[in-house]
Amino acid sequence: MTNASPELSIVRGACGHDCPDTCSWIVTVSKGRAEKLQGNPDHPFTRGTLCAKVNHYLERVYHEQRVLHPLKRVGPKGQGRFERVTWEEALEDIAGRWKAIIAKSGAEAILPYSSAGTQGLIQMASLDRRLFGLLGCTNLERNICGEVAGTGIASTQGVGYGADPEDIVHSRYIVLWGTNTIVTNLHLWPIISEARERGAKIVVVDPIRTRTAEQADWHLAVRPGSDAALALAMMHVIIRDNLVDHDYVSRYATGYAELVQRVQEYSPAAVADVVGLDALTIEQFAREYATTQPALLRPLIGIEHHRNGAMMFRTIACLPILIGAWRVRGGGLSRSTHGLQFSTLNTDGLWLPQHNQKNVRSLNMRDLGNDLCNPLLTPPVRSLCVYNCNPAVTIPNQPQVLRGLQREDLFTVVHDLFITDTAKYADYVLPATSQIEHLDLVPAWGHHYLALNRPAIEPVGEAVANTEFFRRLARALGRTELWLYDSDEQLIRTVLDSSHPWIAPITYERLWAEGFVRFNPERNWLPFAEGGFPTKSGKAELYSQTLLDHGLDPLPSSGDMRQGSAGKLQLITGKTLHFLNSGYSHMARHCHREGRLFIEINARDAESRNLVEGALVQVYNEQGQVSAECRISPRVRPGIVWMPFGGLQDATGKFGSVNVLTPEEPTDWGGGSGFYDTFVDVRLSNTL
Numbered sequence: 287m288t289n290a291s292p293e294l295s296i297v298r299g300a301c302g303h304d305c306p307d308t309c310s311w312i313v314t315v316s317k318g319r320a321e322k323l324q325g326n327p328d329h330p331f332t333r334g335t336l337c338a339k340v341n342h343y344l345e346r347v348y349h350e351q352r353v354l355h356p357l358k359r360v361g362p363k364g365q366g367r368f369e370r371v372t373w374e375e376a377l378e379d380i381a382g383r384w385k386a387i388i389a390k391s392g393a394e395a396i397l398p399y400s401s402a403g404t405q406g407l408i409q410m411a412s413l414d415r416r417l418f419g420l421l422g423c424t425n426l427e428r429n430i431c432g433e434v435a436g437t438g439i440a441s442t443q444g445v446g447y448g449a450d451p452e453d454i455v456h457s458r459y460i461v462l463w464g465t466n467t468i469v470t471n472l473h474l475w476p477i478i479s480e481a482r483e484r485g486a487k488i489v490v491v492d493p494i495r496t497r498t499a500e501q502a503d504w505h506l507a508v509r510p511g512s513d514a515a516l517a518l519a520m521m522h523v524i525i526r527d528n529l530v531d532h533d534y535v536s537r538y539a540t541g542y543a544e545l546v547q548r549v550q551e552y553s554p555a556a557v558a559d560v561v562g563l564d565a566l567t568i569e570q571f572a573r574e575y576a577t578t579q580p581a582l583l584r585p586l587i588g589i590e591h592h593r594n595g596a597m598m599f600r601t602i603a604c605l606p607i608l609i610g611a612w613r614v615r616g617g618g619l620s621r622s623t624h625g626l627q628f629s630t631l632n633t634d635g636l637w638l639p640q641h642n643q644k645n646v647r648s649l650n651m652r653d654l655g656n657d658l659c660n661p662l663l664t665p666p667v668r669s670l671c672v673y674n675c676n677p678a679v680t681i682p683n684q685p686q687v688l689r690g691l692q693r694e695d696l697f698t699v700v701h702d703l704f705i706t707d708t709a710k711y712a713d714y715v716l717p718a719t720s721q722i723e724h725l726d727l728v729p730a731w732g733h734h735y736l737a738l739n740r741p742a743i744e745p746v747g748e749a750v751a752n753t754e755f756f757r758r759l760a761r762a763l764g765r766t767e768l769w770l771y772d773s774d775e776q777l778i779r780t781v782l783d784s785s786h787p788w789i790a791p792i793t794y795e796r797l798w799a800e801g802f803v804r805f806n807p808e809r810n811w812l813p814f815a816e817g818g819f820p821t822k823s824g825k826a827e828l829y830s831q832t833l834l835d836h837g838l839d840p841l842p843s844s845g846d847m848r849q850g851s852a853g854k855l856q857l858i859t860g861k862t863l864h865f866l867n868s869g870y871s872h873m874a875r876h877c878h879r880e881g882r883l884f885i886e887i888n889a890r891d892a893e894s895r896n897l898v899e900g901a902l903v904q905v906y907n908e909q910g911q912v913s914a915e916c917r918i919s920p921r922v923r924p925g926i927v928w929m930p931f932g933g934l935q936d937a938t939g940k941f942g943s944v945n946v947l948t949p950e951e952p953t954d955w956g957g958g959s960g961f962y963d964t965f966v967d968v969r970l971s972n973t974l
């Protein structure tokens with residue numbers, strides 16, 4: 287049942303990209319070849335359209351640069367010179383090396399390194415967790431995306447999720463808070479637009495005049511990292527003007543009296559400079575928000591990439607509690623649905639944590655460069671197994687990551703569809719299947735639908751799915767535990783074997799027949815209309831004893847905003863329309879659409895540096911430099927510059943991306959990365 291059936295001409299599947307939309311798609315297959323891939327018109331979010339990336343997914347599947355066979359490095363690390371080998375040769379060598387490493391340094395010397403390159407559940411995390419857990423390899427803290435936002439919000443309301451994104455259609459005041467919906471979460475936009483047609487006002491809070499900000503009714507161009515200060519000033523106004531829902535707060539929240547004290551120091555006038563908005567604007571925003579119900583806050587990931595990221599999310603999450611916005615459909619806060627979906631699935635059955643070695647160290651993925659280069663790390667990382675991510679481009683402090691990957695004594699294995707920049711440093715590159723070549727269950731972090739992705743074609747070349755890769759590794763290592771060899775279908779059946787009332791009625795057969803199922807059967811689902819916050823106190827914690835116990839400020843605060851030294855420009859590096867993080871950078875069409883690497887700079891900052899439109903400039907700081915085309919742009923305010931993150935390399939063709947410039951700045955809590963706390967300067971290239 288799980289094999290692609292060559293006679294099938296129409297196969298339903300789902301996008302596995304690291305994106306909130308998790309589109310449902312339909313693949314037309316003729317004689318074993320996928321001819322067409324379209325958005326499913328019946329899916330309430332996909333609504334028959336895909337996106338600028340996935341519209342060309344089949345070009346990616348059949349791309350001439352797909353890795354089709356196992357490859358072994360023959361040139362120096364970084365050059366990407368390989369020869370073809372068989373799976374048997376590759377696996378035997380890898381298993382032999384790993385056994386030797388384990389014998390000499392212990393399994394912790396092996397670091398499995400993965401992210402959400404596919405977020406289909408079993409290809410993202412299943413047999414890999416079982417195998418590496420059993421061996422006792424170093425655990426990876428995967429905190430680069432979402433953890434900070436989730437844990438920040440959870441410290442106020444107990445969990446990181448909130449209102450059903452589909453309910454935004456009922457909202458009358460929608461604040462897109464540090465999220466560029468039209469680029470990163472496109473399929474939410476029709477729902478927002480429908481709400482607008484019904485009378486909603488759309489406000490965007492973002493330092494950059496993004497595509498989304500341009501489409502909004504009101505754009506508040508705050509200074510980066512100042513969102514908690516803004517939210518506290520809003521609370522100041524709400525409390526001062528008696529716009530508080532006292533009934534809701536007294537029943538369902540703790541710490542109101544302490545919060546009242548705290549917001550005294552955050553009057554709109556007091557924070558205006560920090561936030562970069564005038565006091566009257568802040569007053570207006572606060573009053574509109576508090577008096578227009580249902581009022582909805584929609585943050586996603588963006589603002590977590592600051593040193594005070596968790597505190598910003600925690601503080602913003604206090605607003606809907608203060609005004610009782612949770613009482614009504616379309617009100618409250620709507621962020622990632624990831625935690626909600628995972629809380630209903632049988633992930634313990636999937637990962638079998640009881641078989642994991644105990645007391646194994648953990649390393650944070652943000653610190654890859656430093657960990658690889660740290661001579662004192664015991665045991666040192668002697669082997670990396672990279673899949674579902676491309677750390678040579680996506681992790682901060684790229685120069686240090688590359689120095690680490692360059693180490694001659696590091697044995698690196700990469701499983702991917704393409705020779706990524708990381709794969710160029712690999713000792714072995716193994717071919718991975720694309721989403722239309724393997725089976726998966728795909729939970730979404732942007733809506734309440736669970737999809738089954740059916741394979742539409744046989745694997746291209748000798749590609750194997752992640753699950754099969756880990757079965758082969760287990761076999762090569764001589765492991766005999768049967769649970770290391772569960773089939774993909776078995777794994778999906780296991781994770782669906784949940785007693786949660788929402789999941790219990792969802793069977794594999796039903797998913798197979800229907801393609802996707804709404805996993806939350808309740809249409810009028812109001813998670814906190816009558817409190818029920820799953821915190822320690824059982825109430826929303828405006829004051830958090832838990833934070834205090836961890837040595838953190840128990841009350842919302844503006845946090846420890848990072849300031850650059852005088853005259854430096856703060857660099858925001860954002861997602862782009864035609865790339866999925868670094869993905870699609872092998873496709874000429876996508877590179878062409880995005881152009882060469884550029885920097886957007888305000889006219890005032892350009893003038894003081896004698897920069898002109900189109901000039902080749904150097905963007906630099908103490909960590910490194912990249913070349914980019916200068917674009918003078920009103921999208922950025924003075925003091926801030928913007929560069930596209932992802933697929934584009936240094937404008938002179940030299941290797942290097944924006945993460946040359948970003949530091950491994952840790953966030954306040956949640957273990958994330960302050961990518962956007964980067965300070966740079968810009969000069970004309972020929973003035974060097």
Ligand SMILES: Nc1nc2c(c(=O)[nH]1)N[C@H]1C(S)=C(S)[C@@H](COP(=O)(O)OP(=O)(O)OC[C@H]3O[C@@H](n4cnc5c(=O)[nH]c(N)nc54)[C@H](O)[C@@H]3O)O[C@H]1N2
Pocket residue numbers: 304305306431463464465466467469470471491492493494496508509510511512513586587588589592858859860861862863864865866867868932962
């Ligand atoms: N087309 C496309 N879609 C994608 C991706 C992609 O690469 N390409 N990536 C996917 C992934 S992995 C993720 S995590 C999501 C991310 O989705 P989003 O969270 O929407 O995206 P980001 O680009 O991380 O940040 C959103 C906005 O935050 C703003 N911002 C930065 N600092 C601050 C601040 O201090 N305050 C405020 N208010 N705003 C700030 C940025 O200017 C940016 O416009 O998108 C997903 N979707």
Ligand SMILES: Nc1nc2c(c(=O)[nH]1)N[C@H]1C(S)=C(S)[C@@H](COP(=O)(O)OP(=O)(O)OC[C@H]3O[C@@H](n4cnc5c(=O)[nH]c(N)nc54)[C@H](O)[C@@H]3O)O[C@H]1N2
Pocket residue numbers: 304401402403404409430431587673674675676677680681701702703704706718719720721752859860861866867868869931944945948961
């Ligand atoms: N400067 C800056 N840096 C950032 C960000 C930013 O905004 N600015 N955003 C951060 C965020 S939010 C994120 S999520 C990270 C993303 O960082 P990464 O997770 O490294 O993202 P990608 O570049 O998408 O790499 C995913 C890789 O997985 C591969 N892949 C896809 N499907 C499969 C599969 O089934 N099997 C295997 N084995 N491989 C597969 C793809 O081909 C691709 O090479 O980047 C972070 N880095």
Ligand SMILES: [Mo]
Pocket residue numbers: 304430431432587
């Ligand atoms: Mo992300």
